[in-house]
Amino acid sequence: MLLFVKISLFCFFSIELVSQTNKAQLEQKKNQIQKEIQTLNDILKETKASKRNSLNHLITLNTKIEKRKELIETIQEEIEVLNRQSARVQSEIESVKQTLVLLKKEYATMIRSAQKQSNHIAKLSFIFSAHDVKQSFLRLKYIGQYSDFRKKHALKILRTQRELVKKYLDLQQIIREKNTLLGNEMEEKNKLEEEKTNKEILVAELQTKEEEIKQKLEEHKREMAALKEAIRKIIEEEMRKREEERKRKLAEMAAAEKKKKEEAQNKGNRKNNKKDHQATIEKTEAKEVGQEKLITETDREMEALSQNFEDNRGKLPWPVQRGVICEPYGEHEHPAIKGFMVMNNGVEICSIMNADARCIFDGEVTRVAPSPAGGKMVIVRHGEYLSVYTHLREAYVKQGDKVKARQPIGKIIENEEEGKSTMNFQIWKGQKTLNPSEWLGRVN
Numbered sequence: 001m002l003l004f005v006k007i008s009l010f011c012f013f014s015i016e017l018v019s020q021t022n023k024a025q026l027e028q029k030k031n032q033i034q035k036e037i038q039t040l041n042d043i044l045k046e047t048k049a050s051k052r053n054s055l056n057h058l059i060t061l062n063t064k065i066e067k068r069k070e071l072i073e074t075i076q077e078e079i080e081v082l083n084r085q086s087a088r089v090q091s092e093i094e095s096v097k098q099t100l101v102l103l104k105k106e107y108a109t110m111i112r113s114a115q116k117q118s119n120h121i122a123k124l125s126f127i128f129s130a131h132d133v134k135q136s137f138l139r140l141k142y143i144g145q146y147s148d149f150r151k152k153h154a155l156k157i158l159r160t161q162r163e164l165v166k167k168y169l170d171l172q173q174i175i176r177e178k179n180t181l182l183g184n185e186m187e188e189k190n191k192l193e194e195e196k197t198n199k200e201i202l203v204a205e206l207q208t209k210e211e212e213i214k215q216k217l218e219e220h221k222r223e224m225a226a227l228k229e230a231i232r233k234i235i236e237e238e239m240r241k242r243e244e245e246r247k248r249k250l251a252e253m254a255a256a257e258k259k260k261k262e263e264a265q266n267k268g269n270r271k272n273n274k275k276d277h278q279a280t281i282e283k284t285e286a287k288e289v290g291q292e293k294l295i296t297e298t299d300r301e302m303e304a305l306s307q308n309f310e311d312n313r314g315k316l317p318w319p320v321q322r323g324v325i326c327e328p329y330g331e332h333e334h335p336a337i338k339g340f341m342v343m344n345n346g347v348e349i350c351s352i353m354n355a356d357a358r359c360i361f362d363g364e365v366t367r368v369a370p371s372p373a374g375g376k377m378v379i380v381r382h383g384e385y386l387s388v389y390t391h392l393r394e395a396y397v398k399q400g401d402k403v404k405a406r407q408p409i410g411k412i413i414e415n416e417e418e419g420k421s422t423m424n425f426q427i428w429k430g431q432k433t434l435n436p437s438e439w440l441g442r443v444n
Contacts, residue, residue, distance in 0.1 A: 055216065217340060352419075
């Protein structure tokens with residue numbers, strides 16, 4: 001029985017712990033989405049009236065709608081967690097109620113039994129009717145123990161009653177939280193419907209300019225393709241230079257090794273320098289080992305940096321202090337023109353005006369160059385990985401600079417009409433693009 005109670009308690013606390021963890025995670029997720037929506041609200045508010053029917057305004061609004069849907073889903077998940085908690089607490093209340101009824105029933109039986117033995121004569125008669133002194137002593141002890149047991153039973157009833165009151169209070173708190181969330185859900189759904197209506201109006205307006213928009217999008221496609229090609233060429237050039245440098249070092253080491261062996265051989269031919277000859281050979285071999293270590297040191301550092309970068313997948317800081325992803329990675333349909341597919345080798349990150357681009361991880365600036373998409377781009381190497389920051393008005397760093405995580409590396413070009421700064425951010429491994437969303441951590 002004791003083992004069963006322990007197992008039951010363990011299961012209860014395990015379920016409770018998991019429930020609280022899920023609730024905390026959902027609350028954290030909800031707060032993050034709310035911050036992103038607030039950033040989008042700030043961007044939309046700063047958009048000039050003349051640009052309220054623009055393509056970029058639609059993209060920002062569409063991002064906000066998706067975030068609003070995600071927020072509603074998170075609230076619904078929270079409500080589901082509370083529903084499970086409520087059902088569990090109600091089950092516990094019923095269990096405590098049954099226990100309390102049983103305890104009161106047992107206590108009533110004890111009281112009736114005690115009343116029968118309430119007078120001193122009955123107690124004395126019970127004690128002295130024993131067969132011997134030992135039995136009399138045991139009966140006396142029993143009367144005392146029975147009285148203590150009755151008191152303990154009464155305390156147990158009080159504790160159970162208090163537990164029942166606490167369970168009712170817990171249930172009331174859950175109901176209040178649930179009602180608050182239901183209210184929040186309704187409010188967010190109303191906002192979502194309003195945003196969807198605004199989007200439909202904006203899409204209808206933009207569809208009257210479909211050909212003009214398609215031309216702009218085709219131009220944007222060409223810019224993105226040119227950007228990818230430019231980055232690829234930079235990577236190829238860097239890899240070629242690194243390989244040439246490696247070959248040069250190997251050639252220098254081979255020449256140095258040959259020269260030292262020749263010197264050692266010449267010295268070895270001298271009969272009176274036999275011991276020196278052996279020592280020279282050993283010294284040469286030691287230096288060769290040292291040179292081999294030097295040649296692989298850079299590779300080891302690159303491997304270590306790559307591993308550190310990989311270990312931080314999903315936890316890397318954002319490349320802006322405050323922003324949201326307003327266009328995802330990869331191929332996707334444009335929000336205004338059905339069937340028109342857009343390709344992005346990174347993600348478009350929208351931020352408020354006057355934003356800085358920040359490095360996502362320790363590394364070395366491998367290139368600062370003009371971007372085919374406009375402005376400048378900065379490429380930072382993190383071992384095998386590269387992070388690319390484009391659409392910069394100015395760069396704060398230069399090629400060869402060592403940079404740290406969260407260090408500002410450039411000013412993003414501002415769009416005063418749209419009231420925002422937009423940066424195309426990419427992550428590469430070798431000559432392959434990766435989805436930055438899978439590498440970045442929570443939004444600030």
